[in-house]
Amino acid sequence: xxxxxxxxxxxxxxxxxxxxxxxxxxxxxxxxxxxxxxxxxxxxxxxxxxxxxxxxxxxxxxxxxxxxxxxxxxxxxxxxxxxxxxxxxxxxxxxxxxxxxxxxxxxxxxxxxxxxxxxxxxxxxxxxxxxxxxxxxxxxxxxxxxxxxxxxxxxxxxxxxxxxxxxxxxxxxxxxxxxxxxxxxxxxxxxxxxxxxxxxxxxxxxxxxxxxxxxxxxxxxxxxxxxxxxxxxxxxxxxxxxxxxxxxxxxxxxxxxxxxxxxxxxxxxxxxxxxxxxxxxxxxxxxxxxxxxxxxxxxxxxxxxxxxxxxxxxxxxxxxxxxxxxxxxxxxxxxxxxxxxxxxxxxxxxxxxxxxxxxxxxxxxxxxxxxxxxxxxxxxxxxxxxxxxxxxxxxxxxxxxxxxxxxxxxxxxxxxxxxxxxxxxxxxxxxxxxxxxxxxxxxxxxxxxxxxxxxxxxxxxxxxxxxxxxxxxxxxxxxxxxxxxxxxxxxxxxxxxxxxxxxxxxxxxxxxxxxxxxxxxxxxxxxxxxxxxxxxxxxxxxxxxxxxxxxxxxxxxxxxxxxxxxxxxxxxxxxxxxxxxxxxxxxxxxxxxxxxxxxxxxxxxxxxxxxxxxxxxxxxxxxxxxxxxxxxxxxxxxxxxxxxxxxxxxxxxxxxxxxxxxxxxxxxxxxxxxxxxxxxxxxxxxxxxxxxxxxxxxxxxxxxxxxxxxxxx
Ligand code: IVH
Numbered sequence: 001x002x003x004x005x006x007x008x009x010x011x012x013x014x015x016x017x018x019x020x021x022x023x024x025x026x027x028x029x030x031x032x033x034x035x036x037x038x039x040x041x042x043x044x045x046x047x048x049x050x051x052x053x054x055x056x057x058x059x060x061x062x063x064x065x066x067x068x069x070x071x072x073x074x075x076x077x078x079x080x081x082x083x084x085x086x087x088x089x090x091x092x093x094x095x096x097x098x099x100x101x102x103x104x105x106x107x108x109x110x111x112x113x114x115x116x117x118x119x120x121x122x123x124x125x126x127x128x129x130x131x132x133x134x135x136x137x138x139x140x141x142x143x144x145x146x147x148x149x150x151x152x153x154x155x156x157x158x159x160x161x162x163x164x165x166x167x168x169x170x171x172x173x174x175x176x177x178x179x180x181x182x183x184x185x186x187x188x189x190x191x192x193x194x195x196x197x198x199x200x201x202x203x204x205x206x207x208x209x210x211x212x213x214x215x216x217x218x219x220x221x222x223x224x225x226x227x228x229x230x231x232x233x234x235x236x237x238x239x240x241x242x243x244x245x246x247x248x249x250x251x252x253x254x255x256x257x258x259x260x261x262x263x264x265x266x267x268x269x270x271x272x273x274x275x276x277x278x279x280x281x282x283x284x285x286x287x288x289x290x291x292x293x294x295x296x297x298x299x300x301x302x303x304x305x306x307x308x309x310x311x312x313x314x315x316x317x318x319x320x321x322x323x324x325x326x327x328x329x330x331x332x333x334x335x336x337x338x339x340x341x342x343x344x345x346x347x348x349x350x351x352x353x354x355x356x357x358x359x360x361x362x363x364x365x366x367x368x369x370x371x372x373x374x375x376x377x378x379x380x381x382x383x384x385x386x387x388x389x390x391x392x393x394x395x396x397x398x399x400x401x402x403x404x405x406x407x408x409x410x411x412x413x414x415x416x417x418x419x420x421x422x423x424x425x426x427x428x429x430x431x432x433x434x435x436x437x438x439x440x441x442x443x444x445x446x447x448x449x450x451x452x453x454x455x456x457x458x459x460x461x462x463x464x465x466x467x468x469x470x471x472x473x474x475x476x477x478x479x480x481x482x483x484x485x486x487x488x489x490x491x492x493x494x495x496x497x498x499x500x501x502x503x504x505x506x507x508x509x510x511x512x513x514x515x516x517x518x519x520x521x522x523x524x525x526x527x528x529x530x531x532x533x534x535x536x537x538x539x540x541x542x543x544x545x546x547x548x549x550x551x552x553x554x555x556x557x558x559x560x561x562x563x564x565x566x567x568x569x570x571x572x573x574x575x576x577x578x579x580x581x582x583x584x585x586x587x588x589x590x591x592x593x594x595x596x597x598x599x600x601x602x603x604x605x606x607x608x609x610x611x612x613x614x615x616x617x618x619x620x621x622x623x624x625x626x627x628x629x630x631x632x633x634x635x636x637x638x639x640x641x642x643x644x645x646x647x648x649x650x651x652x653x654x655x656x657x658x659x660x661x662x663x664x665x666x667x668x669x670x671x672x673x674x675x676x677x678x679x680x681x682x683x684x685x686x687x688x689x690x691x692x693x694x695x696x697x698x699x700x701x702x703x704x705x706x707x708x709x710x711x712x713x
Contacts, residue, residue, distance in 0.1 A: 009057055012064045020065045025168070025175050027058045031074040032169055032232035072165045072228060086161035086226070089152035090630070093244040095140060095187065096157060097320055098303060098327040102406070107304070108278045110326045114306065117315060117323065119654050127307040129254045130284040131241065131272040133327050135298035136191030137220045139167060140244055143184045146177040153224070156473055156556070157320060158541060158630060166223055169232035172239075174265040185244030186266060192219040193297045196235035214365050215298050237297070240266035254307045274307060285328055292330070300406075301329035314653075316660050319557035319564075319595055332406035333364030334414065339401045342373060342428050346436045346460035348468050349552040350451040354379060354430070356401065356413055363405050371403050371411040375448045376430035384448040390415055396425040436460035456612055462497060463489050465550045469499045473556050474548030475540065477502070478533040479526060487519070498616045499548070503538060503623035506531040539625045542569055549617065553603040558596065562604075563629040565593045569621065576608045592671065594659070638709055640666030642678040645693070648686030650703050658706075665710060673698065681706045
């Protein structure tokens, strides 16, 4: 309930600009809360007169200080009408995810991998921070001149959603900072505390509204509201733990940077500790795990980060995760239930995946009724190489099974209870034909998965490919989800059979929307919205497009690597079209990308050379406006665009580090010297490559020369 003093205000003319700004923030929040209570929850919590007074005060302040009028001013808002949709934000520094570890020995391995990369001996000091991994959703807050100017979700890491108006309603997020760098992007986690989550769900149950499965979903659902008034009414919290672009360093250590964020007014996690190596990290992990149940919010592990920011910079990133951090996840949660049936799903690559249909059971707070059974060997109780699993016990429909899940991962079956098996339970026979199209389903030697051979004629594969195409990490088309894809796939007039068909839908429907409007669930407004959403996604980043194609073995990180390497669609498609599996410069180029192996490379080349697939891709591409990859900042880099070869022994850094830094500066690192080489960096013991360089007249420098060349870059 709003208190009286909110309404007892000083004369507008006597206020300074800073006071007015602070009051406008407060008013926006108060009005948003009142709107939400009135319009969305049907339980107004202030009188009409008080509400009008708030709006009047807001309008008066805006008239007197027009520069302070916010884009989403309550003055311009009638009730709580939703905004149009989220704008897109290109992150100036990518928002990454973290590599996961589950076992303790992976932490020792993390430490030694870093030492190897940095060429640090086993005895050299190497400190880490350890802090809870908050189970919410990440958010990037951009401050310019100390003012919060933008808040964006992670999205695909490169492009997120603009949720500024919503973030402003979160009490933990300061609107103004004093003594902050001129540009500062603060990153952290939005989450909902257990008590607030329980109250929200209880309220939803009372009013017949939708409840959330867990606090993380509730936090995400609350932040990603088109109407900030709804976000304002949801009790969201924020912990800061990282940063993006900054105009001046926050500190020289992770611990120092976190302390600085705390001093600037952000909440930082009090369980953050400095540890001097794996033993201390594990000790702190156990301490945090012991407090997990009493923290009042969900955490799903402990994050370890190299403390020295200079070392973090040297370690840099793989495609989607930093080398200097790891998430040590808590063990999975488990529960027993009955396996009702085993169904086979056919995926977009033709894989026949067995799915366990379960009597619903709660595992770690989430109701689970499906779980993966991996493949036919797993059901039979053996590995692909014939080793027994579960002591060789097979899984049969009707069995009592133990289900487990860790974080977001699809639930899995861990074991079964032989004592509770029905005497007439029959072993499960895995199908050798596709249950969807009847084509033969075969297992290639060495492949654990049986696959439908139907290719493009298999409707299940085609539909799954389309569902993947419109999914969140791919084109993410609002209003075109899995359900609509299934509907359009079989539509007699407006069929969507391949991705290109999505972009011709509006034209095929004609300007009057006559056909689609009468479809199940589509009205004039939703048709318009759908066409607009489709139009908006014609402009797509190269890495998202590659991921969306659903090429086997090419996931989000592989797509990001290809996009970074080739830069543009034309360059990529040219090179892959010319590539031959196992030979030639284009093949070598593909394999030279750190993170691309022969399996991925073979799959990519095969796909682009398969005539029907290629024709379908070409039809799609003519519909799109493909954005070149956001290149690493190489402005002013002396080696951008140059081809560099390292040879001999490097003494100040490892080969991996040298390669990664050169690439970060826009250079291409090649394994052999040729006429196309621009520069050779030769350490002691350099042999034939240095000679070859001399013979070709290519500039050759030593390691110190290289370091001098790239300077502090
Ligand atoms: S650091 C460059 N620290 O976990 C690394 N992330 O699985 C940036 N998360 O996307 C992340 N608590 O949303 C970091 N203390 C913490 C975290 C944390 C939760 C989330 C974050 C990230 C995800 C990766």
